[in-house]
Amino acid sequence: MKKKLFKIIGPLCMMILLSACVNKKEAVDNNENAEKKIFVVSSFNAMTEFAMAIGGDKIEITTIVPSGVEAHDFEPKAKDMKNMSKADLFVYNGLEMEHWAEDILKSIDNKNLVVVEASKGADLIKTSKQEGHEHGHFDPHVWLSLKEAKVEANNIKEALVKIDYSNKSYYEENYKRFEKELDDLKDEYESKIKPLQNKTFVTGHAAFAYLCREFDLHQYSVEDVFAEGEPTPQKIKELVSIGKEVNLKTVFTEENVSPKVSETLAREIGAKTETINTLESEGNYIETMRENLQKIYESLN
Template sequence: MRGLRYCAATIILILIILLASCNLDNHDSVAEKENITVITSFYTMYEFTKQIAQDQVDVQMLIPPHVTPHDWDPAPKDIRAVQDADLFVYSSEHFETWVPNIDKSLNNSKTRFVHASEGISLLHGDETDGHHEHNHDHAIDPHVWLSPVLAQKQVENIAKALIEIDPNNEPFYAEHRDRYLEQLQKLDEEYRETLRRVTKKEFITQHSAFGYLANEYGLTEIPIAGLSPSLEPSASQLAELKKIAHDHEITTIFFEDLSNPKTAQTLANEIGAEVDVLSSLEGLTKEQQDKEHTYIDIMRLNLKALEKSLK
């Protein structure tokens, strides 16, 4: 009898140890997942990272989606968030101009900085600007994500960094990377097919953000202002733009969804044109957030707007 009790006690003890071991393993795997934190700079970098990582890691966005990155600088809490992250994903120091200063200040941090535009040849503002008389200061045009082809390169760079920091989950990241790349390739095909059929090639924008897109699909962007959306044209520049619009039969002036359309509206009024939105995907409006629009959704809306204006 005593032997039976001893055996029973031993079996119970073994079961307790096994259950405790299972719980510990589960706890460890959750802890490992929660320990990987990725901070992204602005909306598109967040979207690309989230498409690859899904819920496998904690992905956060530094710049609120309704805020224009051009008007944003990191606060101390933002710098701390970067310092505490495993990865910090940004497009380039030519867009997130504050990145080099943070990088220097965190020289002992474990955070790995992921330059999503690495390997992409960036263009000067006057190379993407059909309106050369604006006297650009040869600033670099950072808006590479607006080309679906270059967006694929950024996605590949982000996926590579995720795999390097979390190699155990490489098959998961690779699968979602490839799935998203297929969607971006389809988007590129839609742009090529649609814009091949348009009769006009020139379009006027309020801000020089669409040079890479224009170059990719054989179009010419004519910006009212330069690479800075806050610049306003002089009277002589407006007169020149009126002539260009007349010569190329341009009937739509584009402005960006997070910017004030005042400058675009002024030119439109001068030439009897209408205004329309081309999103630079630097952030999301409240309406876009409410509709849960994605990068691909908004790029398709951009394509529709371009097609309408160029027919």
């Protein structure tokens, strides 16, 4: 009787044990697949913000240019090359913002890397001949336009869909949500800024041409588009004159640009200085652009 019982129970136990092992393996495999994320390398903070807005919890991201460093001036390190060699996606602005991007792409061995030049397809603003002599012929600060930010975010979305088509609807929903946030912010400040008589402001460097085009504002700057060179005495005199003429209350300076000249200019005019964020180093995109617009709006009243 015991032998018969063993013949029945023995195989049954083996079947249960094997089934448990298979189920455990499937659970481990499913867990690994669920946790596997697209590895994204972005050039600087604004590109990281766009990628996170679209990629959400489907991506793991690292930013090449550290906080407090100008993307124009940065030189990639060995760790950046290593990250690029194993990345699924590389996101950069383009337009000579990251002069090192082309060299780093040539030097790595990563045939599966998808590369997104986020500014592709944007409505670009030409720089002056002097400004564009070494850096290209277009203002690279595309991301500081709420309208052009949609172009950059859409380019990133298309790349993520290409890499991970099974989650296409997820990326598209995230893009629609981000697009609505951008449109709502634009509508809010259009209604505030449009009635104003004075629409002139002064910045440390000429990073806000796209934003000005969007809101019919006029930007004067201490330094040029690429924040290079010291302003001439004639330039300072001109800015003082403009500031007094429009009763300028604020001279803006940026997070990565020396405030010394802006502070001198502000004293000459009788204005205060305040920091405005170009999102190159830090800041949530929507929140920071709202803060920028609010500061500009208050300075014009």
